[in-house]
Amino acid sequence: MEHRRVMILGTGPAGYTAAVYSARANLQPLVIEGDEPGGQLTLTTEVENFPGFVDGIMGPELMENMKKQAERFGATFQRGRATSVDLSVKPFRVIVDKDQEYTADALIIATGASAKMLGIEGEHELIGRGVSTCATCDGFFFRNKRVIVVGGGDSAMEEATFLTKFASEVVIVHRRNELRASKVMQERAKSNPKIRFVMNASSEKVVSDGNKVTGLVVVDNATGERQTIEADGVFVAIGHQPNTAFLNGQLETDAVGYLVTKGATSLTSVEGVFACGDVMDPRYRQAITAAGSGCKAAMDAEKYLEGSMTHEWTAASANA
Secondary structure (H helix, E strand, O other): OOEEEEEEEOOHHHHHHHHHHHHHOOOOOOOOOEEOOHHHHHHOOOOHHHOOOOOOHHHHHHHHHHHHHHHHHEEEEEEEEEEEEEEEOOOEEEEEEOOEEEEEEEEEEEEOEEEEEOEEOOOOOOOOOOEEEOOHHHHHOOOOOEEEEEOOOOHHHHHHHOOOOOOEEEEEOOOOOOOOHHHHHHHHHHOOOOOEOOOEEEEEEEEOOOOEEEEEEEEOOOOOEEEEEEOOOOEEOOOOOOHHHHHHHOEEEOOOOOOOOOOOOOOOOOOOEEEEEEOOOOOOOOOEEEHHHHHHHHHHHHHHHHOOHHHHHHHHHHHH
16 A cells, blocks of 8 residues: 555646646655546647647647646656545545555545537547537637537536637527526527527537538437538537546535535645545636646645644635
8 A cells, every 4th residue: 555645636737737736845746647647638639728828739738748847846647547535534545446545645636527428429539620518718719610509508508608709600409499598598698699599409410521520410309300500610518527426425515516615725625635626616617727726736735734724724614
């Protein structure tokens, strides 16, 4: 059984930044990389909104650079996924891939949130080539182009409305006759002249020219009739699922499963456990905000290990 002062579960901008800061604090963190080392940005082509890169940078390259920076300061990385933890004892116990056991004095949870996908033909293959799960990240690339947003909740309405800043037309495809979004979000979308709706239609296949998206095949649920909606991009907006199942309810979450942190800190409901990135952020879900929260988690973990955090935990709990 290997022991570490700090273990970071997950990578991406949050996990890598936490690794950089905790490594520079001489905490020699062990980072468990997860099923997709680098997180969702490894599925992104060009990132243009991360500060410091005037001409943009490819998502995988940005993640690789962050990892190398953390390694430079002494962080170590291990492929694998945390399958269970025991937060009832200290040091905390972490099981990786069901058979490797570790203990740690402090844990930083950076396991992210996975976008829910449609599970249709062409969807996975065309991610980064017209299929996206983030309008804020990729909307700029669809200036004066036609795009489709699949979904019927607040997220879909918000994504569609945002995309009208760039796209010439936005088509919202929803599998039911009625939207699930709040009335105010529905009205905002319906009143936008760039948005039109295809209701009671199930998405069947993302089509391409062999390189990039050219449209979406949908099936009318009432008649069974198929049609291809021509578009340059398909945005899947049916929600995200935070990757917290492995915690088995040992940390406080909201109704969806996102970890709850105390006030403006990274403190969770268990002293010595910190959270950062998309696993605790259902609102912004941006690389830069994730990186910032990773910095906070590492600094909070350092203070905790120095023994100067208990009173802050008590105060944060009282104000949460």
